[in-house]
Amino acid sequence: VQLQASGGGLVQAGDSLKLSCAASGRTFDRNGVGWFRQAPGKEREFVAGRAWTNTMTQYADFVKGRFTISRDNGKNMWWLRVNSLKPEDTAVYYCAASDSSYYGARATNYKYWGQGTQVTVSS
Secondary structure: OOOEEEEEEEOOOOOOEEEEEEEEEOOOOOOOEEEEEOOOOOOOOOEEEEEEOOOOOOEEEEHHHEEEEEOOOOOOOOEEEOOOOHHHEHHHHHHHEEEEEOOOOOHHEEEEEOOOOOEEEEE
């Protein structure tokens, strides 16, 4: 099983990006998926999660409506749209999938992880 995250880059404050996660080796159409991030010198933190039903989501408080998680079960992919980026959003962003319906903030409940994609926001 592999998760491939992509879409990061170097952008300016206020810009937007769309991060992608492509899964292979198994399907996750009955599993929760999510995004986490880790900034230099900080612990990995939850960003967003989405249920397999594609109707329920969770977001970290710092998102404040700027980020949107979406998924396409038929394509075995999910995305994180990040708008109004700030320098403090600079981090490596990881996609993750649970082995259950879980889509919350606890990283230990996710079994599969992508390699991460770097997002750097300049001021």
